[in-house]
Amino acid sequence: MNGQQGWSSYNDGHVVSPREYLHTPVDSPVSGGGQFFSAREDGFERSAESVNGQRGYTLEAYNGQQHSSYNQQHSSYNHDGYDQERSSYTDNDNYNQHSNYAGNDNYNQRSSYNQGFYANQHPDSGATMLNKSTSSLEKQSPAKRQKRRCCGNGRYCWCFSKRCCLIFIPILLVILAGVGVTLYYVFPRIPVVTFERISVAQEQGSSVEQLLGSASINRQGVVTVPLVIHLNVTNPNFIPWTIHNVTVDGFLANSTQDDFPVGEGGLLEPFKMPKKTNTNDMPIYFNFRLSTDNDNYLSAAQTVQKSCSAGGPNLQFKYKAKIILKAISWLGIKPVISDTISFACPVSEIESLGINISDLTGLVGV
CATH class of the missing domain: 1.20.5 (Single alpha-helices involved in coiled-coils or other helix-helix interfaces)
Structure with missing residues (x-):
């Protein structure tokens, strides 16, 4: 193969370059001595030429990047098969001036095959060269x-x-x-709750009695007064709301400025509010309870007696209420409101329940 890598050999001894091999028709085998390959300057036509009745093939040329099928040492062109008088490819001056195959300086300057692939002695296959050409075309088309x-x-x-x-x-x-x-x-908006008034429970019914019990002073020294705390609730929402429960803890501020726990309360039933309303009376039932078990009972009893006497000061009642709304409670939101209310002691209402205010201080030691 004379050092040419990548060349193909036929059974008749003819050798061709990889590019030539790729473009040679299957039904047209190449043989030395009768057929030859020639390349035109346009390089992009594939045609058959006849010289003295012999067929030849033109190989594609890509601007000097492909392999020349004409090689001065390995040419398939047989000079012996054609005499110089009949061949159009004679070695006269005209041939030397215009032919791409002449071996003179003009060939070295003009031939697109002189600086071809094999001049660099880097024999890749024809398929590899095609892949490189395709990659370069893709890189040159950013559009x-x-x-x-x-x-x-x-x-x-x-x-x-x-x-x-x-x-x-x-x-x-x-x-x-x-x-x-x-x-x-x-979007849920927290209702606004304000204190309105407080009174002694007068309602009749089993639910009220079960929650509040009877007002009494028992022998264990516990005073229980059923109260109703009326709260005014404003509903700022555009949809009706229902308050399912309210838990209330109450404290009495006595003369020692200590908060004395006086019981707890809540709703008897869910409280419904129409949309965008501000006059909703919500009753909280609260058991006002004084127990002698508490260390501050005597101070708290004296505060109640003083407030419930004629011309006495108002009672200072503190409460803390937790409102439970299903609309927002599932989010973990349970609004807590706290306030201190001041009200006059309902002496007549308490005494109507059979409770004597003057007996409160006498319960100590019972």
Whole structure:
């Protein structure tokens, strides 16, 4: 093979370059002595020529990057098969001036095959050269890559076509507007609770009696007075709300400025509020209880006696209420309100229950 790597050999002894081998028709075998290969300057036509009745083939040339089928040492062109008088490829001056195959300086300067692939002695296959050419063409076409980009070239917005955006964006805006309006109307707003008044429970019924019991002073030294704390609730929501329960802890501020626990209370039943209302009376049933077991009982009893006497000061009652609403309690939100209310002692109402205020201090030591 004379050192030429990548060349192919036929059964008849003819050798061809890899590029020539790829472009040789299957039904047209190449043989030495009768057929030859020639390359035109345009390099991109594949045709058959006839010289003295003999067929030849023109190999594609890619601007000097492919392999010449003409080689002065390994040429398939047989000079012996054609006399110089009949051949159009004679070695006269005209041939030397214009032929790509002449071995003179003009050939070295003009031939696209002189600086071809094998001049660099780096024999890759023809398929490898085709792959390299394809890769170089792809690198030189950034416009095609930009067309595949989903954004930024004016044809797309947010990876959608303009037509899709024109349809999708208005629908999205309508949906967002609907969600915003819905949230505005259904977003929970905490009700506003204010103290209105306090009274002794006068209601009759088994539920009230079970919760409050009978007002009495028993022998264990416990005073129980059923009270009703009326709270005014304002509902700022656009939908009706239901308060399912309220737990209340009460304290009495005595003369020593200590908070004396006086019982607990709550709702007897769920309390319903219409939407956007501010006159909702919510009754809290509260058992006002004084127990002699508490160390501060005597001070608390004296405070009650003083307030319930003629012209006495108001009672200072502190409460802490936890409101339970199913609409927001599942979020862990349980509003807590606390306040200190001042009210006059309902002496007549307490005495109507059979409780003598003057007996409170005498319970010490019972």
